[in-house]
Amino acid sequence: MTTASGDDQPTSPPQPEPNPPQPAPSEAVPPQPAPQAPFVSPFASPSGERRLPDFPQMPPAAAAAPTGPGVPPAAPAGPGVPVGPTSGAPAPATPSAAPRAGFPVAPTGAAPAASPYPFAAPVPAPHGGVPFAPPAAPGAPAAPPSTPRARGRALSVVWVVPLIVLSLVAGVVGGVLGARSTGAARPSDAGLPTVSITGTVDRAPDSVAGIAAAVLPSVVSIEVTASDGTSTGSGFVLRQDGYILTNNHVVASADEAGATLVVLFADGTQVDATVVGRTADYDLAVVKVDVEGLTPLLLGDSDAVVVGDPVVAIGAPLGLVGTVTTGIVSALNRPVSAGDSQDTAFINAIQTDAAINPGNSGGPLVNASGEVVGINSAIAQAPGVDSTNAGSIGLGFAIPSNQARRTAEQLIETGTATYPIIGVLLDDRYTGEGVQVASDDSNGTAAVTPGGPADAAGIRRGDIILQIDGRPVTDPEELIVTIRAHDPGDVVVLRVRTGEKERDVRVELSESSGRLSPAVP
Template identity: 35%
Template sequence: MKKMWKNVLGIVLVAAISAGAAVGTSAYLINKNQPVFSASGSANTFNQPIRLAGYNTVAAENTDFTTAAESTVHGVVHIKATTNAKQYADGGNQPQYVDPFEYFFGFGGRGGFQRPQPQPRVGAGSGVIISTDGYIITNNHVIDGADELEVTLNDNRKFAAKLVGTDPTTDIALLKVDAKDLPTIPFGDSEKLKVGEWVLAVGNPFNLTSTVTAGIVSAKGRGISMGGGDKSKIESFIQTDAAVNPGNSGGALVNTKGELVGINTAIYSETGNFAGYSFAVPISIAGKVANDLKQYGTVQRAILGVQIMSVGDIADMLGYPNLPAKQKEELSALKSKIKVSEGACVADFADRSTAKEAGIEKGDVIVAVNGAKVKSANALQEQISKYRPGDKVQVTVDRNGSTKTFNVELRNAQGSTAVVKGAADSAEVLGAAFSALTNEQKRELGVSYGIEVTGLLNGKLKDAGIKKGFIIMVVNDQKISSSEQLERIVDKVLKGNEDDRYIVVKGFYPNGRTKVYAIDLAE
């Protein structure tokens, strides 16, 4: 028995001595800056500060999402968008269906073959209540082309909604329901979001109302080219790994305080359902767009008048094997001037550029706007989209390694600083949303001006038979290049003689069919 205890004590003593030797050796090696070997036997030769884990280390405190979830689910609504059955988008009548049995054999009448009637198309999405009197923000693609909109609150109350305005450039739309004292979600500051910060996605995926999912901010200022090559699209998304699925579009992205920081818009997926990442329009963009639509009926969009490229994209493009020699030469010249790794490089200027007038030069890299850091072309778009024509901003650039700041007065695409007002009344009467033709559309359609009807609800245009996609060229013998022009004409007519309140609209559908509509604006 004594012998057994002797053996045990011997083993314990050897273990204690070994442990002490290991600690002492490790401390000695650390003090001597000698390599410390890992469990696999390999030496860590990197020059790193030594961090010893303390036994009192505890796990990070669990984040409580319940308060944010409870305070936001009531501010998110379900949107049902119904598109009535149409014959043809050009407004013409569908050719009459001829039953071959009836044609050849004389069958027909009540017992004959009946052509199936086209059925309405119903889509669904989410929206966020942003005011107690019923203004709701959502995605343009949720309501695009809908003839009827129905909003269901979290308490199951239902309201018919009307379209206030849309902005396809940012994929944002504003709706209005006739209600009071509605629950809202307060705006947060999307620019203060940090990568790794917890966020919640609140919406109605697969028509499952009041669904809340959690994730972290994976990236900011992300562009995903969802515009199909349309360069006019503004894409500076908040990327998260919160689960977002069909039906979440237009719903809320909120922080753990329950503040609205984004509008959920898209997912990255090969299947159509959530597969890892989702994308939201920052509220810094969406909130400004919604405010413009409410106040003016159209977005007051400011521009710098520059053509920009992310610094990283220039190096990537230079690696393309089939890059034309002239373009390669131009990109090489730009790259030679760049001394920073992030920012938006000025590749060229518009015809009337306030940035150029202020002193900014080709090859300058824009690194900040009003002190807000700019890491890419998408981030610059996000910063400028917060402002209106006439606003003045401080643009900081890196020029050959030196930092310079310029005061730039922003303008609109027409080179004016004027803010168009009074559009909301005309937009309500017309019951439609419009967008100016992009340069790509103009080339495809072979025109130099015109606006597209991008959305229709109950209103004068729909009553007249105009369909979505119609290109308005001339109204009352005036060429139309912007929705503001149309709205000014309509406003003037509405304020004129009560017996002469009509407009003549001329245009065509993308299939080439021209149409003329005489529209009576009288009640």
Template identity: 40%
Template sequence: MNDTDSVNQVTAVAAKASPSVVTISVSSADGAGTGSGIILSDDGYVLTNTHVVTLDGATGTPTIQVKTDDGHLYTAELVGTDPLSDLAVIKLKDASGLTPLAFADSSKLNVGDTAIAIGAPLGLSGTVTDGIVSALNRSIEVASSAAPSTPDDSGQGDQQQGGQQPFDFWNFDIPGQGGQGGQGGQQTQQGGGNISIPVIQTDAAINPGNSGGALLNSKGELIGVNVAILGTGDSSSGQSGNIGVGFAVPSNLAKRVSDEIIANGSATHGLLGATVTAAQSDEQSSTVGALITDVPAGGAAANAGLQKGDVVTQFNGLPITDQTDLTAQVRALAGGAEAEITYLRDGEAHTVTVTLGTFEG
């Protein structure tokens, strides 16, 4: 801040929140990369993305170095990862006096609210960009090599049918790979599966290296953890950058998951116990939603009375447009949580309370 007589909102947020955002460098025998992180406690707990600390699934034993806003370097150890939300917690060694970032209530966001991103795109620590909240209640399906094997397509998970091609993590930086996530310039490693994440969409500029960094409101409070960007699909140049479509894990989900990781080393996720697809894939459907095509006995859906042919249109009051929306909202809740589901059966709307199972990855 060079001119205190000419300070705007973004300047104030940057001054307040920048000390709580760090740059993370990760290396292993399989490669190296950089991302960002958010300070959770004064003694060094830091929130980031699973794909940052695992180099998109390439390593389970990373060497982690963290640089704070004031230039101090720390080594860090991995506390735990949660691939289903792409969140992870690390702990800085011998840290004290750090500035934790305050969390906002992401359920109170409006489209059009100010959104300010702080992180380390392309390794450029402390980079600040601004925009707005472009959309809420968005869900993305992401190919993740760190995730349990095909979590949404196995006997243990809620199965999805007819899903779209998943997004890639174009949001952490591996030197020499043109900003592409993954070893050798590939977005994902062998194995793994697809994960469905509820996200906040923003047009604040986010680029490779912003992963795990902060998306903030006008008060400098965390509203989301930057996780991915959507590219144009043209990879011929080997480059991918901001086109104004970025995504962040909502702060309420990030708070729950990070608290559980710190307390238990891992986090839980809900399980509906149903096979679903997009209702619009059914030629006889006159609405959008998640069409239930199978309900195994003994699962949460069956216990709540849901049946094959039901179309889920709302989950805890949020609109459901397809199977990705439903899976993302189910996974956002802890195992054993209760949820209110609105569905159509024979053209009539019904609402039921479901006690979710626990996903076993």
């Protein structure tokens, strides 16, 4: 029964009376609409919980609503909610005893009254598994316990495995059928077009391919193994009896005791070699192998080279034998100094954009006729780049072939090389126009060598040299490399300023084979 406290106490179903008394007309009560169950949202709150309404608080049992004549009976508590008998007569339930929405009360067997709201949520059927169901009254039969359903799990076990197996089988069958259909579509012959070649393909002698074919057999790779490791470079044949020209810095370490020097030819032949002579002033060296019948390269006239001429550089950069690169002559008479303070080479270089990399040193730079016009010797490097990581940036430099010819002849004939001088010290601290002759002696060397070419031409301490052979000079190294591009005995014309007076003087170059200061031309 429903108590005043609001708790639902289940009781045994009431027995209907044979002839229930009918209320008198004066006792008729207008039909009251059944109270609508509170709406419960199907969506959880933002916190993830659904708050349940509180149980209604009822007055104590002693304050039950009165019954008797003149008191209209209360409306039923709600559809499907039975009212138990009181003292043998049906007692109307008070509104405060309405069951809590959402919690079912065991039916009495009577059919539920129709809801006046057709879209109201149906009252769920009662079962004993509701965690908040009211406890059974003493002696009342307990509701049968609900059993958990395992249907969904049974389906997952029964059906998932066969579905996986079926998917695998379908994949295999599809792959086989796809392979067969693809294979069936493959032509038996690809039928790609071919080029019909009759005989050998000839290249013009002045093409890059023609030049490379003529020059490569005479270019060699040089390998020196010494205490500081192994260094490699390039070279080319000067004479058919085994003389080979290369850079001094390629073979400089071959003078050490126990060092080995090996020359690798284009056909793969390796032959031991010896140094005939070398000079750090021009960064040139001659080595010899005991081989006859070699094909030498011709030394062309570097004075005939002009900016824009096509050139080809050949060598073994990074040990890659027989590498051919092409470019043009980018500039002439570039003053280049290489080496350290003890072994400084001054080069009046040919500049090229043909790729020159470490290992190209000593290799030939040839013109369109296959003649050597330069010996690849140096490359420019970007600021901050270590020399061991340097590579081509399109600024390569080669020793002119005319200079190489004269020096190579001296090395083969005497083992040493000489260079021309004018006999003055230059002041590298000067920053004005031209270059200045030093005013003071340095380390026992006179600013102007007594009796030397400059002294004989009337050049004095502190004079400014503005030009050489009509070409302006702005740096001491530029004057030095220009002088060393000549032969001893040549005459050059210098534009000299003494105080405010300028004049041209003729100077005949003398010869030196000693290691003088870099500032001594």
